[in-house]
Amino acid sequence: MKATQLYAPTLRESPAEAELISHKLMFRAGFIRKAAGGIYSYLPLGWRTMKKIMQIIREEMDSAGGQEIMMPIVQPAEIWQESGRWAVYGPEMMRLKDRHGREFALGPTHEEMITTLIRDEVKSYKQLPLLLYQIQNKYRDERRPRFGLMRSREFVMKDLYSFDKDVDGMNISYQKMYDAYDRIFKRCGLKFRPVEADNGAIGGGHSHEFTALASSGESSIAYCENCDFAASDEKAELKIIKSAPEELKPLEKVQTPACHTIELVKNFLNVPIEKTIKAVAFMDDDERLILAFVRGDHDVNEIKVMNCVEGANHLYMAEEKLINAAGSCAGFMSPIGISDAIIIVDATVMEMYNAVAGANEIDAHFINVTPKRDFNAEKIIVADIRMVQEGDPCPKCGKPLKMTRGIEVGQVFTLGKKYSEALNAKFLDEDGKERFFEMGCYGIGVGRTMAAAIEQNNDADGIIWNKNIAPFEVVVVPVNAKDDKQLAYAEEIYNELAKSGVDVLLDDRKERAGVKFKDCDLIGYPLRVTISPKTLESGNVEVKIRRSGEFMNFARAEVVKNILELLKTL
Numbered sequence: 001m002k003a004t005q006l007y008a009p010t011l012r013e014s015p016a017e018a019e020l021i022s023h024k025l026m027f028r029a030g031f032i033r034k035a036a037g038g039i040y041s042y043l044p045l046g047w048r049t050m051k052k053i054m055q056i057i058r059e060e061m062d063s064a065g066g067q068e069i070m071m072p073i074v075q076p077a078e079i080w081q082e083s084g085r086w087a088v089y090g091p092e093m094m095r096l097k098d099r100h101g102r103e104f105a106l107g108p109t110h111e112e113m114i115t116t117l118i119r120d121e122v123k124s125y126k127q128l129p130l131l132l133y134q135i136q137n138k139y140r141d142e143r144r145p146r147f148g149l150m151r152s153r154e155f156v157m158k159d160l161y162s163f164d165k166d167v168d169g170m171n172i173s174y175q176k177m178y179d180a181y182d183r184i185f186k187r188c189g190l191k192f193r194p195v196e197a198d199n200g201a202i203g204g205g206h207s208h209e210f211t212a213l214a215s216s217g218e219s220s221i222a223y224c225e226n227c228d229f230a231a232s233d234e235k236a237e238l239k240i241i242k243s244a245p246e247e248l249k250p251l252e253k254v255q256t257p258a259c260h261t262i263e264l265v266k267n268f269l270n271v272p273i274e275k276t277i278k279a280v281a282f283m284d285d286d287e288r289l290i291l292a293f294v295r296g297d298h299d300v301n302e303i304k305v306m307n308c309v310e311g312a313n314h315l316y317m318a319e320e321k322l323i324n325a326a327g328s329c330a331g332f333m334s335p336i337g338i339s340d341a342i343i344i345v346d347a348t349v350m351e352m353y354n355a356v357a358g359a360n361e362i363d364a365h366f367i368n369v370t371p372k373r374d375f376n377a378e379k380i381i382v383a384d385i386r387m388v389q390e391g392d393p394c395p396k397c398g399k400p401l402k403m404t405r406g407i408e409v410g411q412v413f414t415l416g417k418k419y420s421e422a423l424n425a426k427f428l429d430e431d432g433k434e435r436f437f438e439m440g441c442y443g444i445g446v447g448r449t450m451a452a453a454i455e456q457n458n459d460a461d462g463i464i465w466n467k468n469i470a471p472f473e474v475v476v477v478p479v480n481a482k483d484d485k486q487l488a489y490a491e492e493i494y495n496e497l498a499k500s501g502v503d504v505l506l507d508d509r510k511e512r513a514g515v516k517f518k519d520c521d522l523i524g525y526p527l528r529v530t531i532s533p534k535t536l537e538s539g540n541v542e543v544k545i546r547r548s549g550e551f552m553n554f555a556r557a558e559v560v561k562n563i564l565e566l567l568k569t570l
Helices: 021-028 044-063 077-083 111-121 167-187 262-269 302-308 320-325 418-422 446-456 484-499 513-523 533-538 556-569
Strands: 032-036 039-042 074-076 094-097 103-106 130-139 154-164 192-196 207-213 219-223 230-232 252-255 277-283 289-295 342-346 355-358 364-369 380-383 402-416 426-428 434-436 438-445 474-478 504-506 527-531 540-545 551-555
Touching (some): 039 044, 044 154, 077 103, 077 418, 111 154, 111 418, 154 167, 154 446, 167 438, 262 355, 277 355, 402 446, 418 438, 438 446, 484 527, 484 556
Parallel strands (some): 289 342, 474 527
Antiparallel strands (some): 032 039, 207 402, 219 402, 252 364, 426 434, 540 551
16 A cells, blocks of 8 residues: 555544544544544555454354354344333433334344344254354443544444354353453553453353553453452452450430531541441432442442342432432431331441441431441341442452453353243253243443553554554655655565565655654554665665664665564564
8 A cells, every 4th residue: 555545544643532542543543533432444554454363253253163244233122022121221222213113223243143043043053152242332321432443333343143052062062152252452552351251231140341540541350460360340249347346335316516427527526437337328210229338438339229120121319209219318327227228238347346427417416326236127128338449459369459450352141041031032942841031241342442441552653563463564764755766765675575465555755754654653664674775775774663763774685684674562
């Protein structure tokens, strides 16, 4: 490819709306352009990188036994209604009607579509296992699309679905995909970590997120330096923190005027924050009141709370009328004496002695609360519902946990029979008995992977690509393309590199050298070969390594061989 034929409109300034460095650099380097909020066009350079990521994915999926298919983006409402997710999925689902008034959705995911396909086609255990995947657009109507390709409404995803005859087979498929993801992200040059994760709206059982480590990431990750534990903050299962036993004091109600926060209560009563009990009130789509209680220095994990409540698909902050109807008031809640609410108490709270909790009336709190004595065990759910924080004991080895941030680029799930049962997808086993398929699903955000690679690999001048996903591996730049000798010399090297299998660009634009060099650094080509008047005089060719900024000079006869060797190291 020659630069005079390449559509690559670079910019010197970032769009005002761009917040993350990946968003800014993809605009400036001519990779994407905005069509609407959360919807982008991919320009040639961006699409070349996207295609290289997709090729790596295809190679690893095929190597693991996957078979590529293509399913419709437009999905009939009936299959979502059959699975029970049409009403559950929420406002993120983009819905539409055809001219006959039939309802459809733009696919946010394809569990229903693939399950109904297999239900109608696969009848025997002899046809299993099956691993089917596609790479196509997905649609989710994000409330606030932002950060470029990190949170968009239209995005490219690889989704693979596994079908097995039993749990052992499902776990084998899961491990195959886990290992394939490890290879994919290594080949893309990402620094990443697989972390235990919540299944969210997909449902099912076991799950891992593959998270690219980056300070700009939206995911918060807890990890242990002493063992292999790592989990998202939504998922991290925590050890119970046991308080030292104390002599029990009688429960007593005290006045706490205007003390409607934990901070005000602890200061007014002069108690340590870890001796207080915090309340958070939620409601679900059915307007059920859900009260969650954690220690005063901890935060409530909304995902864990939702997972404790059967039938709860979304949680919202509770309306005050619900709290009042249950016999309590905002800022002064506790499980003592409250009615008509789902009460969930963190397991660590149950180990407290002589603590402080709300008295369910304005300006009043209970002191000397010992939950095992004072909470009605028959009316509460005890569970781990607190948010992990740095320094918490590791659930595996007990050492203090560390926290970092990351970008979710892929996730693997075991689904079990969740969708096969809901959609009545069965096969005949070895004994001729009908059984439901054991399923798994496995997704990779292709655009997110590109953005994550930029977040991890950039400097003040632009992007620094891993050669496997760079739009071009090498750029050949004649300093003065108006000089026929320089251009001819550059074309000669360009042709030799192309014949050697190198993905190479010739920057034959009649621009100033400084402009071309800036574009090379901005776009992030791993190697730059410069042809200058000195090259014509000495016969030595200058090569710049983008990542290190190092310059090397090679004799003309050795330049292609040395570039091939350099590429192996990048």
